[in-house]
Amino acid sequence: MTVANYTGLNTDPSLSLYHLYDPDILAYPYPLYHRLQDEDPVHWDPFLNAWVVTKYSDVLFVLQNFSAKCAPCPERLIQMGADSIKPIADVMVLQMLFMDPPDHTRLRGVCAGMFKPRLLERLREHIQDIVNDLLRPRLAAGSMDILGDFANRLPAIVTAELMGVPPEDHEQLKLWSADFAEILGNFQHNPDRDAKMLKSLQEMIAYFRNALEEHRARPRQDVITALLNAGIYGVHLDDAVIIANCILVMVGGQETTPNLIGNGMLSLLKNPGELEKLRSEPPLIPTAMEELLRYEAPSQHTTRLAPHDVELRGRRIGKEQSVIAVMGSANRDPEQFSQPDRLDITRSGNKHLAFGGGPHFCFGAPLARLEAHIAFETLLRCAPEMALAPIPLQWRPNLGLRGLTALPVSFAATAPNHSLGPGIENSANAAKWSGIQSIA
Numbered sequence: 001m002t003v004a005n006y007t008g009l010n011t012d013p014s015l016s017l018y019h020l021y022d023p024d025i026l027a028y029p030y031p032l033y034h035r036l037q038d039e040d041p042v043h044w045d046p047f048l049n050a051w052v053v054t055k056y057s058d059v060l061f062v063l064q065n066f067s068a069k070c071a072p073c074p075e076r077l078i079q080m081g082a083d084s085i086k087p088i089a090d091v092m093v094l095q096m097l098f099m100d101p102p103d104h105t106r107l108r109g110v111c112a113g114m115f116k117p118r119l120l121e122r123l124r125e126h127i128q129d130i131v132n133d134l135l136r137p138r139l140a141a142g143s144m145d146i147l148g149d150f151a152n153r154l155p156a157i158v159t160a161e162l163m164g165v166p167p168e169d170h171e172q173l174k175l176w177s178a179d180f181a182e183i184l185g186n187f188q189h190n191p192d193r194d195a196k197m198l199k200s201l202q203e204m205i206a207y208f209r210n211a212l213e214e215h216r217a218r219p220r221q222d223v224i225t226a227l228l229n230a231g232i233y234g235v236h237l238d239d240a241v242i243i244a245n246c247i248l249v250m251v252g253g254q255e256t257t258p259n260l261i262g263n264g265m266l267s268l269l270k271n272p273g274e275l276e277k278l279r280s281e282p283p284l285i286p287t288a289m290e291e292l293l294r295y296e297a298p299s300q301h302t303t304r305l306a307p308h309d310v311e312l313r314g315r316r317i318g319k320e321q322s323v324i325a326v327m328g329s330a331n332r333d334p335e336q337f338s339q340p341d342r343l344d345i346t347r348s349g350n351k352h353l354a355f356g357g358g359p360h361f362c363f364g365a366p367l368a369r370l371e372a373h374i375a376f377e378t379l380l381r382c383a384p385e386m387a388l389a390p391i392p393l394q395w396r397p398n399l400g401l402r403g404l405t406a407l408p409v410s411f412a413a414t415a416p417n418h419s420l421g422p423g424i425e426n427s428a429n430a431a432k433w434s435g436i437q438s439i440a
């Protein structure tokens with residue numbers, strides 16, 4: 001690995017974000033973030049060949065002003081010895097996440113319309129039904145893996161419905177998403193995983209190409225139809241762009257919301273006083289959810305390029321140098337949040353950056369909030385006396401997308417016929433997961 005030598009910079013190796021590859025640091029990265037904030041808030045990381053910003057105001061500045069065109073180009077892949085994953089990079093450059101205005105603005109506008117809070121609110125009861133169906137057998141058993149049995153599956157089903165693909169495919173969609181997320185979340189590619197990831201990508205592309213044909217024959221009210229109809233708004237999108245962005249929306253919907261639910265329940269279980277407060281006062285859930293997003297952000301960092309030479313805190317960032325904006329650190333900045341390492345479910349003025357900021361602010365945020373609100377409310381109401389299973393927890397080896405591999409818990413079991421209310425139907429039948437078309 002080449003280590004750039006910029007004289008006068010604090011290149012203390014112990015400050016490198018590379019240490020997130022150490023499972024103990026990944027499990028609790030906040031001391032590393034605090035050191036960066038205190039010792040070198042605009043840090044040149046020679047191991048990652050990038051600047052790392054960790055203070056709230058700098059992270060927000062970078063998100064608002066820097067370029068998102070940082071999908072690896074073929075030359076960069078060759079330089080990294082990663083040219084084998086070129087087909088993945090070819091898809092990434094077509095995704096809105098890696099575009100700047102005006103291309104970004106047009107493409108985002110086409111998709112984001114499907115995620116407006118007013119439209120999504122109509123899905124509340126339907127999502128409650130899905131939650132009830134997933135939880136019912138586990139609540140009767142008195143134990144579950146919150147992620148495997150529930151939190152991974154709920155967003156996979158809902159995202160499939162909103163996109164317009166069969167919700168019964170959610171398990172396959174989730175497996176593909178996890179493979180793609182490995183590339184999005186990590187600093188380095190793992191050659192041992194190339195073959196698996198490339199196979200997943202080819203399968204996803206074929207799957208969405210087929211879905212496009214079906215939607216052309218039978219248009220519906222969903223994300224795929226919106227992308228196919230973009231021409232109405234004067235935006236021409238070819239099939240490769242539509243497919244790349246279907247993959248992005250699918251991954252965005254599936255690789256983050258489970259971690260809000262999983263990380264959030266873990267944080268509550270580790271802070272029993274806050275858990276009890278929330279259980280006895282459910283109207284606090286929206287405020288608590290924002291705190292859980294701040295406290296253990298499901299998306300910890302993202303990368304941008306400097307649009308021109310920029311001076312930040314006395315450091316000169318050169319044009320087109322990479323900058324890693326660490327939202328997980330900004331959310332723990334004591335200059336922005338008092339006692340940032342304390343979980344306080346009543347915290348006010350909580351302007352966390354868990355959904356990013358600036359032009360790429362997550363447009364799935366209203367959906368994530370809706371799904372997680374229903375999930376937290378139902379779990380707290382129907383699974384009393386919840387306790388963590390006495391086994392060590394493991395964090396997913398994904399440096400950017402922060403979540404556990406599993407979250408096994410036990411609780412007081414409920415009778416199998418216990419009413420979970422207040423959904424539309426209450427029958428345990430996956431076939432009704434196609435309810436969104438009639439509601440939208």
Ligand code: HEM
Pocket residue numbers: 063096097098108159248249250252253254256257260297298299302303353354355356357359360361362363364365367368
């Ligand atoms: C708790 C759940 C979620 C979190 C923490 C989250 C986080 C984020 C963040 C931090 C970004 C900005 C990334 C950047 O600036 O580089 C983003 C963008 C995005 N998210 Fe989410 N997200 C969540 C849920 C969702 C959902 C449910 C969807 C869709 C179904 C979604 C789709 C997207 C898309 C498509 C973008 C790119 C937007 C753009 O480039 O303009 N996300 N998300």
